[in-house]
Amino acid sequence: MSKYHISTTINGEPAEFLCEAQQTLLDVLRDELHLTGSKEGCSSGDCGACSVTVDGRLVCSCLMLAVEAEGHSIETIEGMAQGQDLHPLQRKFLEHAALQCGFCTPGVLVAAKALLDRNPNPTETETRYWLAGNLCRCTGYDKIIRAVLDAAAELRGA
Amino acid sequence: MLSYTAPSTVEEAVRILAGASGPAKVLSGGTDLLVQLRSGRAKPDLIVDIKNISGISDIREQDGVFIIGAATPGAVIGECEALRQAWPGVVEAAKLIGSTQVQGRASLAGNLCNASPAADSVPALIAARATCVVAGAKGRREVPVESIPTGPGRTCLRPDEFIVEFHLPKRPPHSADTYLRFIPRTEMDIAVVGVGVSVTLDTRGVCTEASVVLGAVAPTAILVPEAAAALVGHNCDETALSELEQAARRACKPINDKRGTIEYRTKVAGVMARRAAVIAYERAEERR
Numbered sequence: 001m002s003k004y005h006i007s008t009t010i011n012g013e014p015a016e017f018l019c020e021a022q023q024t025l026l027d028v029l030r031d032e033l034h035l036t037g038s039k040e041g042c043s044s045g046d047c048g049a050c051s052v053t054v055d056g057r058l059v060c061s062c063l064m065l066a067v068e069a070e071g072h073s074i075e076t077i078e079g080m081a082q083g084q085d086l087h088p089l090q091r092k093f094l095e096h097a098a099l100q101c102g103f104c105t106p107g108v109l110v111a112a113k114a115l116l117d118r119n120p121n122p123t124e125t126e127t128r129y130w131l132a133g134n135l136c137r138c139t140g141y142d143k144i145i146r147a148v149l150d151a152a153a154e155l156r157g158a
Numbered sequence: 159m160l161s162y163t164a165p166s167t168v169e170e171a172v173r174i175l176a177g178a179s180g181p182a183k184v185l186s187g188g189t190d191l192l193v194q195l196r197s198g199r200a201k202p203d204l205i206v207d208i209k210n211i212s213g214i215s216d217i218r219e220q221d222g223v224f225i226i227g228a229a230t231p232g233a234v235i236g237e238c239e240a241l242r243q244a245w246p247g248v249v250e251a252a253k254l255i256g257s258t259q260v261q262g263r264a265s266l267a268g269n270l271c272n273a274s275p276a277a278d279s280v281p282a283l284i285a286a287r288a289t290c291v292v293a294g295a296k297g298r299r300e301v302p303v304e305s306i307p308t309g310p311g312r313t314c315l316r317p318d319e320f321i322v323e324f325h326l327p328k329r330p331p332h333s334a335d336t337y338l339r340f341i342p343r344t345e346m347d348i349a350v351v352g353v354g355v356s357v358t359l360d361t362r363g364v365c366t367e368a369s370v371v372l373g374a375v376a377p378t379a380i381l382v383p384e385a386a387a388a389l390v391g392h393n394c395d396e397t398a399l400s401e402l403e404q405a406a407r408r409a410c411k412p413i414n415d416k417r418g419t420i421e422y423r424t425k426v427a428g429v430m431a432r433r434a435a436v437i438a439y440e441r442a443e444e445r446r
């Protein structure tokens with residue numbers, strides 16, 4: 001069995017792994033690199049639980065082959081907090097109780113951060129559309145939206 | 159055993175495809191292909207990732223012609239202000255594909271070559287009279303976008319061929335396009351009907367050129383010349399619009415499925431064609 005040797009950057013650190021052609025980036029993150037924050041909800045691009053960024057672009061890691069990561073820079077939920085310091089989005093999710101079971105939360109946080117990195121002052125509608133690919137079966141979304149908008153306000157220093 | 163390769167030139171990619179001993183699949187964004195790999199619907203021996211080819215994910219403008227690399231993701235298309243000015247309909251169609259995450263990868267070539275009758279960017283590209291450059295063992299050919307899909311899940315491309323880029327022709331003044339789709343939800347669904355309309359007006363606001371394309375109502379997206387003819391010579395008046403609506407309905411050959419019956423799709427196609435034409439006309443008027 002021939003494996004592919006892949007060199008990438010994950011959460012700012014150089015990372016190398018061996019994988020097979022059919023393995024998804026999500027498979028490798030979870031099963032080889034033990035970065036289990038990214039979740040597998042559907043494996044078909046529908047739920048967003050596996051969201052990561054690749055060179056700053058939000059993608060579903062279940063819809064990308066691990067071999068495609070060669071030479072690219074990946075950010076996962078594990079890179080969001082700085083040591084013990086939670087990212088403002090993470091703090092606001094706790095304050096607003098924007099999660100229940102938490103399964104969707106890593107993906108929602110990564111997606112929300114990608115939004116705020118691009119647009120520090122999104123409207124509620126923009127936020128809802130941006131997160132339309134992140135399904136949550138617990139919260140009804142409203143608290144998620146409040147938390148994201150509140151975090152955006154804090155990050156703007158408002 | 160699946161293999162993967164990511165050539166860095168078009169010629170190398172063609173050589174690999176032409177020399178493949180088993181079934182090979184070209185990979186752009188993977189948002190269709192990975193789902194099919196997982197479900198077992200696609201069973202290639204080899205995946206040829208074209209994203210390492212330079213220019214394949216970029217947009218350039220040359221003498222008014224926009225050239226969009228085959229693998230350019232929807233998000234990049236949506237961010238190109240010059241393209242949006244020239245071809246608002248093509249851009250809104252590309253941006254409708256999937257979620258933000260899917261937009262980060264999904265390409266025009268994948269949307270076209272996956273050959274879903276409901277593919278959103280395809281009616282808009284055809285209405286724009288876009289062409290694509292196909293590379294293969296016999297060299298390159300430039301063909302109209304509508305010549306690629308031949309039926310659901312099927313294209314006319316040979317195993318050694320793939321799409322390198324799309325060309326959107328130079329725009330005459332006072333031109334604009336639109337893409338509208340009807341879905342039962344507000345986001346994340348597959349078109350019940352999609353309509354692409356492109357118009358050019360003269361200095362008095364009379365339509366001199368039009369194209370109307372319907373998606374999701376036949377095995378492939380269809381150009382409806384009768385619907386376009388209804389617009390030409392008119393001012394977007396009621397006569398033109400009701401003729402357009404009827405021509406659009408007559409062209410439909412839809413199927414019954416969970417998203418809509420034949421009757422429903424046919425009715426909605428007329429309504430959507432009318433709305434799309436009005437928007438295209440208004441946009442072209444703003445440019446007058």
Ligand SMILES: Cc1cc2nc3c(=O)[nH]c(=O)nc-3n(C[C@H](O)[C@H](O)[C@H](O)COP(=O)(O)OP(=O)(O)OC[C@H]3O[C@@H](n4cnc5c(N)ncnc54)[C@H](O)[C@@H]3O)c2cc1C
Pocket residue numbers: 044045046183184185186187188189190191192193208228229254255256257260263264265266267268269270271272276277278279315319320321322346347348
């Ligand atoms: C959650 C989700 C939502 C979606 N929503 C929509 C939607 O709203 N509207 C819509 O139209 N589609 C939708 N899709 C389908 C898909 O995202 C689009 O069809 C997309 O444009 C495919 O592009 P890709 O680059 O990802 O294609 P890929 O998966 O890379 O390829 C698709 C097919 O085209 C072939 N191919 C790719 N590139 C080339 C090339 N250059 N030359 C020849 N053949 C090639 C591949 O071999 C494969 O057969 C959705 C998919 C998902 C997962």
Ligand code: FES
Pocket residue numbers: 039040041042043044045046047048049050051060061062063
């Ligand atoms: S697991 Fe990737 S989108 Fe659901």
Ligand code: FES
Pocket residue numbers: 098099100101102103104105135136137138139
């Ligand atoms: S908190 Fe349970 S799925 Fe979102």
